[in-house]
Amino acid sequence: MITIEWLRQFRIAGYALFDLMVSLLGIYLLSPLLSRLFLILRIKVPKSSWLFLTLPFGILIHILVGNITPMTKNFMDLNSNYVLKTIIIILFFLGIRGIRINKNKRHK
Numbered sequence: 001m002i003t004i005e006w007l008r009q010f011r012i013a014g015y016a017l018f019d020l021m022v023s024l025l026g027i028y029l030l031s032p033l034l035s036r037l038f039l040i041l042r043i044k045v046p047k048s049s050w051l052f053l054t055l056p057f058g059i060l061i062h063i064l065v066g067n068i069t070p071m072t073k074n075f076m077d078l079n080s081n082y083v084l085k086t087i088i089i090i091l092f093f094l095g096i097r098g099i100r101i102n103k104n105k106r107h108k
Contacts, residue, residue, distance in 0.1 A: 028051065043099060049097070
């Protein structure tokens with residue numbers, strides 16, 4: 001039987017590829033539900049925005065709950081990991097770029 005440790009041994013730049021893929025798959029599957037929930041607030045969030053925001057939201061949530069992962073630790077390190085910080089900031093701006101506020105009372 002394949003264990004989670006075996007799956008997490010495959011890494012890109014020191015980060016577990018399995019964790020990244022599960023996060024993206026989870027957001028991909030939840031994005032229609034999340035988008036409908038935000039439509040109640042008249043905020044239109046496309047699926048692509050949810051995918052771009054996966055890592056920035058993941059880092060934010062890990063900081064809020066106090067579960068410091070290697071990526072969170074590297075992102076919070078002020079003296080290094082500028083490539084990671086740049087990627088996360090770019091993903092954040094790409095994610096919020098597609099979000100629109102729907103001013104009509106109807107949900108379109």
